[in-house]
Amino acid sequence: MGTASVALTFLGGAGTVTGSRFLLESDERRLLVDCGLYQGERRWRRRNWDAFPVPPETIGDVVLTHCHLDHCGFLPVLVRDGYAGSIRMTEGTAALTAIVLRDSANLQERDADLARRGGWSRHDPPLPLYTVEDAERAIERFETVPFDVDVDLGGESSLRLVRAGHVLGSASVLARVGSARVLVSGDLGRTEHPVLRPRADPPAARTVVIESTYGDREHREPPRAHAAFADAVRRTIRRGGVVLVPAFAVDRTELVLHALSTMVREGQIPPVPVFVDSPMALAALDVYRRAGVAGELRPGMSDLVDLPSLHAARTPEESMRLNSPRQPCIVVSASGMASGGRVVHHLRHLLPDRRNCVVLTGYQAIGTRGSMLRDGAREVKMMGRYVPVNAEIVEDQEFSVHADASELVDWLRQMPEPPEAVYVVHGEERASTALAGRIRDEVGCPAVVPRAGEKVLVD
Structure with missing residues (x-):
């Protein structure tokens, strides 16, 4: 042998x-x-x-x-x-x-x-x-x-x-x-x-x-962490829009919420409502929090998220209401490449409106909706129909x-x-x-x- x-x-x-x-x-x-x-x-x-x-x-x-x-x-x-x-x-x-x-x-x-x-x-x-x-x-x-x-x-x-x-x-x-x-x-x-x-x-x-x-x-370290993301949030809130963040439910959502907590704490963005619309991401966040208690995270990371205005959209009905929110807000939803999940429904409703913004937060594989949005597509196909892309598209590569x-x-x-x-x-x-x-x-x-x-x- x-x-x-x-x-x-x-x-x-x-x-x-x-x-x-x-x-x-x-x-x-x-x-x-x-x-x-x-x-x-x-x-x-x-x-x-x-x-x-x-x-x-x-x-x-x-x-x-x-x-x-x-x-x-x-x-x-x-x-x-x-x-x-x-x-x-x-x-x-x-x-x-x-x-x-x-x-x-x-x-x-x-x-x-x-x-x-x-x-x-x-x-x-x-x-x-x-x-x-x-x-x-x-x-x-x-x-x-x-x-x-x-x-x-x-x-x-x-x-x-x-x-x-x-x-x-x-x-x-x-x-x-x-x-x-x-x-x-x-x-x-x-x-x-x-x-x-x-x-x-x-x-x-x-x-x-x-x-x-x-x-x-090569990753490039900017002078100020997630500056493009914070700028996009401020612009979108001023024009009365919604910031949609397609994020992988595991790890990326946790990092996005951690970064938003820092932005609010440091006064970089206003304390608008933040919705996590992914049962999977919410379950993963619980796993990360337990890992923090068990010492699997970096020292000082026992509390990953500090957002007083954080809301969980668990049911399909709660998710559907985020297709047309009543006020400016941030919606974090899976999947990170916009290839499936609840974020597809949000894109369908939010992309046509110029007031809104989509922030891409990670690697976008060739052929995914995320890569098409990143590369400037004027319309994307979802659920059998083409949807116009009028919303602002921003990429934050620092989450990788x-x-x-x-x-x-x-x-x-x-x-x-x-x-x-x-x-x-x-x-x-x-x-x-x-x-x-x-x-x-x-x-x-x-x-x-x-x-x-x-x-x-x-x-």
Whole structure:
């Protein structure tokens, strides 16, 4: 076993920034790291409906790096179609992933029903990719493991989760299968996260799989944090409009509310009503607050949000009232790329009015509504109809908790010794290619951008 070949197959997250799925296999074992949904362009989203490349029942173990949908969102399909083992992750990831999967399943069912009633689907009848029942079956298989502990999987295989500092519970995975030691970065956080404890130094491994979401970019620190956001709020309130903030329910909503708390406290914006219109985000906020009590956040972060005018929109009726608020306000709603969820309904009603403003707060994958708005689209399609874009569009890139190109290279440099090979994944083609070039030049090891479905030997 120790000298047998071990292969790594890039089942997802190659050639695109979503759908992360990496399979390690020997003659005796298959280990899957991440099991994410494809998002963004239709050519990628269609792959969610393809049969999994290997029979799910032949996979021995699944481990998650973190809770975001593009890393965990295919799990209900994998379990429904035959996977019967444990799904290992940290405690923080388990709490948040359960929220993410339940929300995703609800949206799948709801969108299929809306498409059926609205008649805009090309399928008859339109079906969800998976159901709430499928999601619950996947959640039943969760098994939590602590950071920095070697977990014996049997058969000369083990794994270790190392703090990645991206979102609560996020980890890099050191997987040992036979003679191979492969380190999968997952999504890496910045050197300092606004509210989380910092990422750890990576352990030794001969093979590294590293993300490249921001592989061709550097974060620039402005003279005043979130100045563009604060300016946009002031302008919009003066003209009697609504500030709509599409925000990822997990981590991004928490950071947005934390920043708004600071703006109000420092007098940068008036204390207008702030509505959180995402049951998922409200549930995630509770998880973060419990993590603060447990010491998982940075010192002094036990109270993330201090907004006296904060309101929760939990019911569909409360959400619908925010389509035409009676006074200027700020509405924070998922999803962050405006690809689904309640924010789509708000965009439909608020985009045509020039008084309103949409503040984009994070990475916008190619093909999403968020990227179209960022790039100046004059109309966007939603629910089968085109909606004019007259509202002001503002982008605040300071919320990103993805490591930039230099921080990714620095993470590799912190390894005890340079790896023998680095595979650059989870990025748009330009970003992945740029990062691979820097790794060759600055780390001094081979760096390859693999193709989707490509298999390489790693022992």
